[in-house]
Amino acid sequence: MLYLTIVVIMLLVGLFIYLILTQRRGQKGQDTLLIQQQVNDLREQTTESMSQLSTMILRTNEALGTRVDNATNALTQVQGQLQQRMDNLKQQSSTDFHQLTEQLSQRLQAQQEVLSKTHETLGGRLDHHANIVKDVHGKLEGLFQATQGVMELKRDIVSLQEVFRAPQYRGGVGEMLLEKLLKDALPSDLWASQHPFNDGTRVDAVIKLDGKLVPIDAKFPLDNFKKFINAKDDAERKGARRAFLSDVKGKIDDISKKYIRPDEGTYDYAFMYIPAEGVYGEILALDDSSGEALLNYAWTKKVFPVSPNTFWAHLQAIHFGLKALKIEERAEEVIENIQTLKKNFENFKKDFDTLGDHIRKASGKHDEARKDLDRFGDRLEKIESLGSDTAGDKDIGATHRAALTEPAVSTTPQPPTRPAPPATSL
Template identity: 45%
Template sequence: MEYLIFGSAVIIILILLFILMQKQLTNLREQLRRSLENSDQILSQRIETSGKVISDVQKDLVRLEESNKRIYEVGKDISSLQDILRAPKLRGTIGEFLLSDLLSQILPDRHFSLSYQFKSGERVDAIIRLGSRLVPVDSKFPLENFRGLLEAKSDQDKRSYQKRFQRDVKGHIDSIARKYILPDEGTYNFALMYIPAENVYYEIMVKKDIWSEEKSIVDYSMDKKVIPVSPNTFYVYLQTILLGLKGLEIERDAQEIVSTLGSLRGDFSRFKKDFDLTRRHLYNATRCYDSADRKLQRFGDKLEQLEIPPKAGVESDSSQVELEAASTKREIETDEQGERSI
């Protein structure tokens, strides 16, 4: 009877544990389902956002083109832009202002800094934080000889100013490469040279030099890993960088999802081990219960045989019954010893 009570208690406890683990498994499945749904929603939102950004870029380009037309019309009313920008310091201040305004319009504040100082003491006009590294951006540009090139009348004067302008630009490119391309301080192995005027950018990037046999400014800048950008091309660069930053955010979110799934996989593995252990315990408890039940049944049968009164003419059978009872007792003792040894 004690074995039966004990076995019943064990079975009840194991059933409760099984129900508890079933509930935990259900909760884990629900959490996994919610995580996957959230992941799908996040990815869908990111893709939708990227489509909207591309559409916004197209709209902004249209607005920028309209703005350029208005600026061109306003520029017709200015007698001489060169006179306004004759002072290098004023010209540099205006370039920095245009660069700052363009950066603040497109990039979040945390992804760029103005007037960034390196450990060497050199200070660049702006840096763009792209991932774990920096993209230096210089907005100072030599325009004195370019102004002379525009005002030159004869081919000889144009040739002279052209050579001086190329020498100034190449020297400025060397200065940018030497001062700001510093991979040891976290920069990429290239820098951007911001040219605040489209006509100057055209002179450098598009117009061919018919007088000079030296390497072109474009080839020279590419060799030095200094990329010239105008307001229009820099706008496109920044939009591309912005898409890249959003891609990095999506990648970080995906890594977090993968990490969560890995954690859930570990929890599920541990739960499976506990579930297998419980199954083994239930199996052993069932075996013990069945064995005890059989012993109890045999013992009850023997007791019933001993309690039957002897009939006339069969007194000799009592000795046989006693022998069978002794044999049953020995069998029970043998089974108990075998179970203890297990």
């Protein structure tokens, strides 16, 4: 606004100079008056404009002063707030720093204590570990000596394995394990070993169930299985697998033909006892070239392969089944005994009710007799009281009569007075 005012003033001054120059060039006379009048008008307008401009400048200055004062006050207020915040922040920082210093000091002290305890613990553990190492060293020496004994035992076991490589010895071990399992699971009257058939054939063991027999064979071929396990390449493994599959099928057929004899009292199925869980697992996974599982083939022949664990479960089921049969056999006897007890209980109930009636009647008679006895006692008391009163009256009258009849002085002895007769009952 100030710059605009200066520009207007400069324009007016320029116009004034222009008019003066024009006047000097010869415009005199009437033009001079006109110019003079115009100059006066221009001067008045300039004066008025200057007055308005001064007023505007004053107002502007006042507004600017007010704004400057407001800005100064706001700045002062902001400065005060900033100073207060700085003071608060400084105080808070000082407090936080003090607390942090204390916490760090406490933590450092705790860490020092932990390190001290850890040092002591490590020292104790190192001593303990040193003792352990010393003990281990001694035990290793003993273990070395024991290893020497194990090596000797290994040689003995190898010799024993050479003995058991013959099929008949392996069969004997399988029969021994089977017999031990049967002995642990069933009573002795429910199984038998080396059961003979009519043609002289013997089965390793039988289970006696409801008058029939379940044959069990414990001889199992393991030669080709060992070759299958110890094969060095796939070709050798496949050949040994086929041979082992053929051995197992042959054993299944042999058991089905030799030991399943319903005409001689056996059931139409038999167990093939496999004394090793690993062999049993391989048998479950075997199948022939057509894809038929070996287990399905065994089932079609009514032969059930079992391992020590699965056979134990079968024996437990058989044992519980036999217990259920015995309970069922005695169920009728138990029912008869219950019926007899029920009749006895009913008879006892009748006798007890009769006895109760007699007791109630006797109690009633006892109450009646008690009442009669009480009435009789009351009567006796009344009679006794009446007798006492009558005897007293008679004694008094006799005394008065004697006093009237006897002389004043008498030396003659008097006979004794007869006592009053006893009171009679009413």
